Amino acid sequence: MKGIIVVKVDRCLGCKSCEIACAVERSRSKVLSEAIHEHPAPPKGIWVEKGNTFVTPLQCRQCEDAPCLTVCPTHALHRDDRQSPVLIDGGLCVGCQLCVLACPFGVIRMDDDLHAIIKCDQCSQRVSDGETPACVASCLTGALEFKRIEDVLQEKKEAYLLTIERSAETREL
Amino acid sequence: MKETKNIIFTLDGREAEARPDETVLSVAKRLGVDIPALCHHQAVTSYGACRLCVVEVKKGKRTRIVTACIYIPADGDVVETGNERVNKLRRIILELLLARCPEVDLIRSLAGQYGVDASSRFRVSGSAGAGERCIICGLCVRVCAEVMGQHAIGYANRGGKRMIATPFETQTEDCIGCGACVFVCPTNALHLEDIGGKRVMKELYTSMPMMKCTGCGREFATEKQIEKVRHCLPAAHDKIAMCPSCRRAAFRDAAGQALI
Numbered sequence: 309m310k311g312i313i314v315v316k317v318d319r320c321l322g323c324k325s326c327e328i329a330c331a332v333e334r335s336r337s338k339v340l341s342e343a344i345h346e347h348p349a350p351p352k353g354i355w356v357e358k359g360n361t362f363v364t365p366l367q368c369r370q371c372e373d374a375p376c377l378t379v380c381p382t383h384a385l386h387r388d389d390r391q392s393p394v395l396i397d398g399g400l401c402v403g404c405q406l407c408v409l410a411c412p413f414g415v416i417r418m419d420d421d422l423h424a425i426i427k428c429d430q431c432s433q434r435v436s437d438g439e440t441p442a443c444v445a446s447c448l449t450g451a452l453e454f455k456r457i458e459d460v461l462q463e464k465k466e467a468y469l470l471t472i473e474r475s476a477e478t479r480e481l
Numbered sequence: 482m483k484e485t486k487n488i489i490f491t492l493d494g495r496e497a498e499a500r501p502d503e504t505v506l507s508v509a510k511r512l513g514v515d516i517p518a519l520c521h522h523q524a525v526t527s528y529g530a531c532r533l534c535v536v537e538v539k540k541g542k543r544t545r546i547v548t549a550c551i552y553i554p555a556d557g558d559v560v561e562t563g564n565e566r567v568n569k570l571r572r573i574i575l576e577l578l579l580a581r582c583p584e585v586d587l588i589r590s591l592a593g594q595y596g597v598d599a600s601s602r603f604r605v606s607g608s609a610g611a612g613e614r615c616i617i618c619g620l621c622v623r624v625c626a627e628v629m630g631q632h633a634i635g636y637a638n639r640g641g642k643r644m645i646a647t648p649f650e651t652q653t654e655d656c657i658g659c660g661a662c663v664f665v666c667p668t669n670a671l672h673l674e675d676i677g678g679k680r681v682m683k684e685l686y687t688s689m690p691m692m693k694c695t696g697c698g699r700e701f702a703t704e705k706q707i708e709k710v711r712h713c714l715p716a717a718h719d720k721i722a723m724c725p726s727c728r729r730a731a732f733r734d735a736a737g738q739a740l741i
């Protein structure tokens with residue numbers, strides 16, 4: 309299934325389960341109790357961003373017109389089509405960090421210990437195995453959801469129509 | 482169409498298929514056959530500098546030694562990647578590399594793997610001094626020119642005095658301080674350090690100003706890197722002068738605002 313990770317920001321409690329699940333998924337053992345002892349430490353591709361009054365998880369938005377793809381000089385960053393996640397081919401990467409500096413969300417980084425660029429790949433392997441991305445599966449409050457793009461669009465349309473209908477009612481009152 | 486036909490050859494006794502233009506090294510990688518290679522990177526043209534990837538090719542009655550990172554197999558070739566002759570050659574190459582760069586972990590571990598004695602019988606002359614790490618494979622030169630298009634690094638001198646350098650061994654305007662050369666260097670001969678508002682690359686005689694994040698004031702990239710990103714992105718976004726962590730915070734705040 310092709311989909312996107314939808315963030316319901318008002319549901320996030322800031323527990324960081326998603327950060328841990330992401331790192332465990334990227335570890336060699338894929339088991340928390342072993343992952344914490346691994347060297348180099350398994351990286352994460354999601355950040356729980358805490359402000360004074362507000363907290364939200366943030367990972368690669370898989371931009372349709374992705375700046376990282378545009379700047380990458382070696383095509384190490386690539387994707388099948390505009391609806392598929394942007395993936396990285398480590399063998400082609402030269403570590404120039406243009407992608408890190410191009411990303412408007414600040415969610416691509418160079419991991420010096422792993423000698424590699426780390427970004428969210430939307431858990432491509434899990435998704436093709438019929439599972440949801442690790443962060444989504446770990447979220448206890450439903451702040452992270454994995455949805456088909458068509459479904460998201462449909463929901464948005466319905467919500468929009470609803471607001472129009474409501475405002476029509478309000479006008480009558 | 483002749484040129485798109487795949488090539489069938491023998492790799493270590495089993496049948497292998499190469500795309501036209503595909504090197505032995507690339508086929509071997511695909512099939513999980515390990516060939517040591519120091520100066521090869523998928524993103525740049527192969528140069529055959531380190532010679533570690535030597536393999537033997539049998540064509541009919543003739544046998545010869547080629548570098549796997551450059552050699553494109555022909556139909557019917559019989560390639561052996563680790564027979565006695567190949568291993569003997571690799572041992573000599575490793576001994577030579579070890580004589581020049583005894584401190585490089587990668588060379589030491591390869592030498593160990595091939596049973597090469599830690600004390601090489603070769604003596605070094607020329608430019609290499611104590612603590613030399615550069616094997617002059619030129620991966621940095623190629624990445625800088627071919628991939629980044631900057632041409633900041635080249636070779637200086639000849640023979641035993643040959644070395645990697647910027648033109649006239651001074652700071653060059655062409656370097657943007659991206660660190661791709663440091664990243665691809667197989668022996669960690671190049672270094673990059675951010676100190677006192679400057680990005681310093683001492684082996685390349687370079688020290689250049691960094692950009693302060695407009696959010697937190699931390700120096701996060703060189704001015705020239707940001708210039709390059711602006712140049713590559715026709716529609717650069719407004720957060721280009723912010724460090725990644727402030728960019729994430731900006732997103733969080735925007736999302737928070739949208740909720741209120």
Ligand code: SF4
Binds near residue numbers: 381402
């Ligand atoms: S760091 Fe690697 S992935 Fe990023 S732009 Fe440079 S070559 Fe491409």
Ligand code: FES
Binds near residue numbers: 517529530534549551
């Ligand atoms: S990798 Fe082929 S010569 Fe260095």
